[in-house]
Amino acid sequence: MMIGFCGLGRMGQPMVRRLLQAGYQVRVWNRSRDKVLPLVEAGAICCDTPAQMAEQCEAVFLCVFDAQAVYDTVLGEQGLASVQGALRIVVDHSSISPQASRDMAAQLQQRCGAHWLDAPVSGGVGGAEQGTLAIMVGGQAAALERVRPVLAAYSQRVTLMGAVGAGQVTKLCNQTIVATTLTAIAEALSLANDNGVDASRISEALGGGWADSVLLQLFVPRMTRPDTQVKASVDTMLKDLNTVAQLASVSHTSMPVAHAAQQTYRNAHRMGLGKEDVARITQVNSYNYGE
Incomplete structure (x- = not known):
């Protein structure tokens, strides 16, 4: 599976490193390019926009600060949903409101047909580095099973809690x-x-x-x-x-x-x-x- 990762902060950096160590080819994007360079040196591929990532990646994972950042990344002018490409699943590791997840999931589905998994994490930076995060998920079971092997690179427990919003x-x-x-x-x-x-x-x-x-x-x-x-x-x-x-x-x-x-x-x-x-x-x- 071709995968992408948006948001390379305290949590995103070690999560991407775990994916690279697991053998995945990962395309990365971040608003500030300085955080991209260390991961490119580690083997990741840089994308100029989320839209470019969506053209090439079946699944894209997000770990950004708040609901506005999620909206901009997914539904903004150069967001994931702005193109009809390879994208089929968006996995949002950000911590935002359940209703914001539901609203954006509906818009994503309408614009490009992709499924949304709200999948916030617990375990902190240490858990991301050690691959022991706990992930709580809302969304379709079939979509989760498609990306579960990817999540295993940085988690020890993944639990489907219900429909979109339940993870949040x-x-x-x-x-x-x-x-x-x-x-x-x-x-x-x-x-x-x-x-x-x-x-x-x-x-x-x-x-x-x-x-x-x-x-x-x-x-x-x-x-x-x-x-x-x-x-x-x-x-x-x-x-x-x-x-x-x-x-x-x-x-x-x-x-x-x-x-x-x-x-x-x-x-x-x-x-x-x-x-x-x-x-x-x-x-x-x-x-x-x-x-």
């Missing part, structure tokens, strides 16, 4: 759990420090107990050192929490804990931490952890 709903559930858990961990570390306990040892002390989790073990070190590398930004998490709030409003779902977490990330953004790693939400509390 599942990702919002994921982000609700992640964001609220990270907020609770940050508050617990603040409580430890404010009472004379070394916060960096909390993950060791709680390991194996009821409070233990992957997030606890990963984020206590990241929250208690000042030089945390940006793997997922505050603004990215805030974007997803805003989408959670919008979906909850539409479905009349009460989510007071998620709402409280949203305010924490909003405060972090107002403090100028939007581009920083999510671990820096510790700075919303009074203790500065050595910075």
Whole structure:
């Protein structure tokens, strides 16, 4: 299968590298060309526009920031749907609203007959690099089976959750759990420090107990050192929490804990931490952890 990949940010870069290592010939496109060059050196083929990619590729995978970026890439003037070419399946790994996915899927089908799979991922940059991402999918089962071998290059679990939009709903559930858990961990570390306990040892002390989790073990070190590398930004998490709030409003779902977490990330953004790693939400509390 000839495949393409649009969006070469923190997640897209390692995902494409995994595809190349698996032996796929990958055509790539990104709005800023500087991110294309390292992948071309690794064996990818550069496309000038998404439309050019759609002429040649049966399946195109996206991993861009928000719904507007997805729309521009797929339905824009030089988007994937602007030509009648080889394109049959669009796999969107971006995190956007379920309704936006449904709307764009319908327009894609109408314009060029291609199928849409909303397939947001969980596992972060590390999961992409190691090929252990979890992918939650909305769309047709037959379309998913066609691209499942491709997804296997960078994932360990692919789950069909229902029709188009179901993958995005599942990702919002994921982000609700992640964001609220990270907020609770940050508050617990603040409580430890404010009472004379070394916060960096909390993950060791709680390991194996009821409070233990992957997030606890990963984020206590990241929250208690000042030089945390940006793997997922505050603004990215805030974007997803805003989408959670919008979906909850539409479905009349009460989510007071998620709402409280949203305010924490909003405060972090107002403090100028939007581009920083999510671990820096510790700075919303009074203790500065050595910075």
